[in-house]
Amino acid sequence: MAELKSLGSEAYLALAPGYGPSAFAYGAVRGGAEGPRGAFAGGGGADFHGGAMGKSAESSGEQSGDEEDGFEAGVKGGPGFEREGKLKGGALGKKPKEQRSLRLSINARERRRMHDLNDALDGLRSVIPYAHSPSVRKLSKIATLLLAKNYILMQAQALEEMRRLVAYLNQGQALSAPLPATLNPFGQSPVYPFGGAAVPGCPEKCTAFTGAASALCKHCNDKP
DNA sequence: TAGGCCATCTGGTCCT
DNA sequence: AGGACCAGATGGCCTA
Numbered sequence: 001m002a003e004l005k006s007l008g009s010e011a012y013l014a015l016a017p018g019y020g021p022s023a024f025a026y027g028a029v030r031g032g033a034e035g036p037r038g039a040f041a042g043g044g045g046a047d048f049h050g051g052a053m054g055k056s057a058e059s060s061g062e063q064s065g066d067e068e069d070g071f072e073a074g075v076k077g078g079p080g081f082e083r084e085g086k087l088k089g090g091a092l093g094k095k096p097k098e099q100r101s102l103r104l105s106i107n108a109r110e111r112r113r114m115h116d117l118n119d120a121l122d123g124l125r126s127v128i129p130y131a132h133s134p135s136v137r138k139l140s141k142i143a144t145l146l147l148a149k150n151y152i153l154m155q156a157q158a159l160e161e162m163r164r165l166v167a168y169l170n171q172g173q174a175l176s177a178p179l180p181a182t183l184n185p186f187g188q189s190p191v192y193p194f195g196g197a198a199v200p201g202c203p204e205k206c207t208a209f210t211g212a213a214s215a216l217c218k219h220c221n222d223k224p
Numbered sequence: 225t226a227g228g229c230c231a232t233c234t235g236g237t238c239c240t
Numbered sequence: 241a242g243g244a245c246c247a248g249a250t251g252g253c254c255t256a
Binding site: 106137 | 242244254
């Protein structure tokens with residue numbers, strides 16, 4: 001729970017029952033076992049290139065090579081031995097050694113895939129607002145997804161309200177009517193979310209936003 | 225100790 | 241045939 005105090009709104013915290021409390025009760029200090037891996041710290045969403053493997057790489061066979069994972073090493077959670085019977089009787093008409101080598105490469109691929117997935121989740125964690133601190137345990141996978149979903153919904157709602165406000169302001173300008181207090185949380189003069197100064201690359205940036213985007217930019221509005 | 229979360233292995237399925 | 245994706249199973253780690 002503690003790590004969520006940095007969130008600006010309660011609106012998107014309504015995680016599905018069962019995940020919210022448990023996931024956030026998870027926030028106890030954990031001796032720094034799992035700090036942020038930082039692969040996405042600088043942002044850049046989809047730009048991941050297998051940078052930080054974190055603890056996964058430490059415990060997996062990726063360090064020691066694919067030949068050692070699971071079968072002999074008894075990697076955690078590896079039920080390989082129990083099921084080896086199935087493997088031996090596999091449909092592939094290959095020698096046991098080839099089967100084994102094939103299995104190892106499949107395992108390694110799957111491990112890489114899961115690491116990529118985890119990196120993507122880390123990237124998601126880095127852009128949703130919650131307490132990113134080494135002393136705070138990171139969000140669980142399911143909590144990350146639920147929180148991200150609710151955050152997106154909240155942002156969409158905020159954008160919609162902003163558009164309504166801008167539309168009202170534009171209307172008000174034409175009529176020279178004062179903005180009702182309920183629709184003017186910022187004070188007397190219109191406040192542009194992109195600031196009073198010209199936005200670098202203003203036209204391009206403004207048109208990057210659909211619909212009423214240009215109305216959100218003072219620079220665009222001031223243009224003759 | 226129970227429960228939650230996670231990493232890993234594994235076999236099946238689908239796609240290229 | 242090989243790779244990607246998926247879901248089930250298993251065992252380890254950690255916290256309440």
